[in-house]
Amino acid sequence: MTDLKWKIKDILGFEVYDNKSNKLGLLSDVMTTGANDIWVIKSHEEELLIPALKSIVTEVNILRKKIFVTLPEGYESMYGSKIKIDDILEYAGYIVYED
Numbered sequence: 001m002t003d004l005k006w007k008i009k010d011i012l013g014f015e016v017y018d019n020k021s022n023k024l025g026l027l028s029d030v031m032t033t034g035a036n037d038i039w040v041i042k043s044h045e046e047e048l049l050i051p052a053l054k055s056i057v058t059e060v061n062i063l064r065k066k067i068f069v070t071l072p073e074g075y076e077s078m079y080g081s082k083i084k085i086d087d088i089l090e091y092a093g094y095i096v097y098e099d
Helices: 075-079
Strands: 015-018 023-031 038-043 046-051 057-061 066-069 088-091 094-097
Touching: 023 046
Parallel strands: 015 066
Antiparallel strands: 015 023, 023 038, 038 046, 057 066, 088 094
């Protein structure tokens, strides 16, 4: 991540790209968990959930309003580059993925 200090409210709405320069969508929300935050990336009718870890979020460019991420190994083969909202169920505050 860049050395500049920022707050989540400052980067909501930024474009998010993977390490192959594919636009994944916009950072639309942040879910707080016990271990680390989960960033919600939305594109049209799809959303992608990624952990906000230094090993995944490689750059937050404030000037260009862009975020660059490296998806975890195996992530794309399991879910593709994006997760369809229809594949996610919320149950009592927990996110459940259907097979």
